[in-house]
Amino acid sequence: MNATPAAVIVLAAGEGTRMKSSTPKVLHRIGGTTLLGHAVRAARATRAEHVSVVVRHARDRVVEFCAAFDETLVIADQDDVKGTGRAVECGLDALPAGLSGTVLVTYGDVPLLSGDTLVALTEAHAASGSAVSVVTAHLDDPTGYGRVVRDAEGHVARIVEQKDASEEELALTEINSGIYAFDAAMLREALAQVGTDNAQGEKYLTDVVGIARAAGRGVSAHVVDDRWQTEGVNDRVQLAALGAELNRRVCERHQRAGVTIVDPATTWVDVDVSIGQDTTVLPGTQLLGATTIGAGVTVGPEVTLTDSEVGDGAEVTRAVANLAVIGAGATVGPYSYLRPGTRLGAGGKIGGFVETKNAEIGDGAKVPHLTYAGDVTIGEGANIGAGTIFANYDGVAKHHSRIGAHSFVGSHTVVVSPVQVADGAYVAAGSALTQDVEPGQIAVARARQRNVDGWVERARPGTRTADAAARAGAAVGADDTDDLPTPEGPST
Numbered sequence: 230m231n232a233t234p235a236a237v238i239v240l241a242a243g244e245g246t247r248m249k250s251s252t253p254k255v256l257h258r259i260g261g262t263t264l265l266g267h268a269v270r271a272a273r274a275t276r277a278e279h280v281s282v283v284v285r286h287a288r289d290r291v292v293e294f295c296a297a298f299d300e301t302l303v304i305a306d307q308d309d310v311k312g313t314g315r316a317v318e319c320g321l322d323a324l325p326a327g328l329s330g331t332v333l334v335t336y337g338d339v340p341l342l343s344g345d346t347l348v349a350l351t352e353a354h355a356a357s358g359s360a361v362s363v364v365t366a367h368l369d370d371p372t373g374y375g376r377v378v379r380d381a382e383g384h385v386a387r388i389v390e391q392k393d394a395s396e397e398e399l400a401l402t403e404i405n406s407g408i409y410a411f412d413a414a415m416l417r418e419a420l421a422q423v424g425t426d427n428a429q430g431e432k433y434l435t436d437v438v439g440i441a442r443a444a445g446r447g448v449s450a451h452v453v454d455d456r457w458q459t460e461g462v463n464d465r466v467q468l469a470a471l472g473a474e475l476n477r478r479v480c481e482r483h484q485r486a487g488v489t490i491v492d493p494a495t496t497w498v499d500v501d502v503s504i505g506q507d508t509t510v511l512p513g514t515q516l517l518g519a520t521t522i523g524a525g526v527t528v529g530p531e532v533t534l535t536d537s538e539v540g541d542g543a544e545v546t547r548a549v550a551n552l553a554v555i556g557a558g559a560t561v562g563p564y565s566y567l568r569p570g571t572r573l574g575a576g577g578k579i580g581g582f583v584e585t586k587n588a589e590i591g592d593g594a595k596v597p598h599l600t601y602a603g604d605v606t607i608g609e610g611a612n613i614g615a616g617t618i619f620a621n622y623d624g625v626a627k628h629h630s631r632i633g634a635h636s637f638v639g640s641h642t643v644v645v646s647p648v649q650v651a652d653g654a655y656v657a658a659g660s661a662l663t664q665d666v667e668p669g670q671i672a673v674a675r676a677r678q679r680n681v682d683g684w685v686e687r688a689r690p691g692t693r694t695a696d697a698a699a700r701a702g703a704a705v706g707a708d709d710t711d712d713l714p715t716p717e718g719p720s721t
């Protein structure tokens with residue numbers, strides 16, 4: 230028995246007006262990808278040969294997403310005829326004519342449905358020999374859903390929509406999730422018979438169930454206990470609820486694999502993130518996109534990493550990193566901002582109030598305090614003093630500087646790029662560096678200090694400072710009033 234579906238049709242043509250959004254509903258995101266992206270992943274997990282996405286509302290944006298997400302998706306345009314039945318008909322039309330076997334139907338706005346559930350549905354469908362298998366669930370509050378009506382023997386007889394249901398039918402609590410497995414040929418024939426004579430004037434996919442039964446074909450229910458898997462997003466309240474549940478599941482998966490997540494409620498982990506064993510994630514942390522975290526790492530509290538890589542044993546505290554690489558055993562934070570192109574070597578340090586961008590920082594190199602390091606290569610073991618600024622932008626273009634291995638840049642230096650500091654060189658604190666420095670040199674790029682005797686007594690007589698100077702035995706200077714510095718700055 231072949232338990233691989235021939236195709237999966239993902240319905241994504243609906244408008245989603247309750248989202249009140251200029252973004253199409255299926256392109257809203259949870260867990261790092263769109264609702265439609267989640268639906269396509271589940272569909273792909275079945276290994277179906279074809280996956281088609283039915284589009285109409287905001288067609289171009291949805292198609293653009295599909296092309297970028299998975300270029301092998303088949304796009305099916307729904308026409309002006311409304312309803313899930315018409316949507317599936319259009320989906321079938323976009324697939325090879327005469328396609329046979331099992332066709333699954335899913336929704337683009339049901340993001341927690343798993344690939345495993347679709348595989349189980351396909352297997353149960355094949356084993357049952359039925360023409361239709363409907364995924365159903367028992368809900369305490371079935372309001373809004375189509376109800377599953379069973380016959381005297383307990384077989385599924387038909388599905389009735391909320392708006393078309395009688396009092397008696399409304400009391401039924403088994404709902405149609407909208408996810409199905411169909412025999413392709415039967416589906417095509419049955420859809421041709423579906424009309425629009427109902428409360429909404431739409432072509433209902435659910436009518437296929439009654440048509441199959443009338444033709445003497447079997448219809449099975451595939452009951453799913455995990456209600457989250459069949460829940461769709463209709464508004465932003467549900468978007469947040471499903472996003473939180475997805476996150477809870479992702480966190481649990483990592484916890485079961487040996488990651489300590491101290492507070493899953495305030496930790497947000499996108500579905501594609503990988504985390505090594507014995508890593509600890511502290512509260513308020515977001516691990517986003519394609520981020521990968523090694524083993525034995527401590528990350529958090531309050532860290533946001535996007536598409537970044539953290540090596541084994543590193544520590545990252547209260548930091549933001551985007552497209553950055555943090556080496557094994559390195560430390561980052563608190564309060565550091567690692568922008569794209571930051572690569573911190575093994576055992577290196579990016580400390581407090583440091584911003585980096587396009588910065589290659591070698592193994593064991595340290596940028597510990599209050600620095601901007603943009604467009605720079607810092608050699609292994611180098612030390613960048615507190616308050617150093619790499620002035621990489623001259624108002625027109627960006628320039629790159631290099632600090633050699635084991636070199637030492639004194640505090641409060643401004644490196645006016647481009648400058649090359651060789652391996653094994655020093656730069657004196659407070660320098661404004663504009664010229665290259667050779668190996669073994671120290672560069673002193675600041676005015677030499679000048680002390681003027683007697684300045685306080687002459688310029689600030691009678692003040693507490695003058696009294697203190699006198700008590701301390703201040704030297705009396707020559708009485709030249711020319712060229713005396715003032716506290717506001719040197720005179721000209």
Ligand code: UD1
Pocket residue numbers: 240241242243244283307310311312313314315316336337338373374375376388389390404405406407432433434435461
């Ligand atoms: C549908 C089912 C209902 C089921 C419920 C589960 C029908 C007639 N009813 O109702 O039994 O309980 O889903 O959520 O099938 N779509 C299209 N084209 C359309 C209309 C809808 O692609 O013309 C897509 C939507 O984008 C959405 C899905 O189909 O992803 C369901 O559409 P929706 O309007 O939400 O169906 P319901 O009326 O809720």
Ligand code: CA
Pocket residue numbers: 461463
């Ligand atoms: Ca719906």
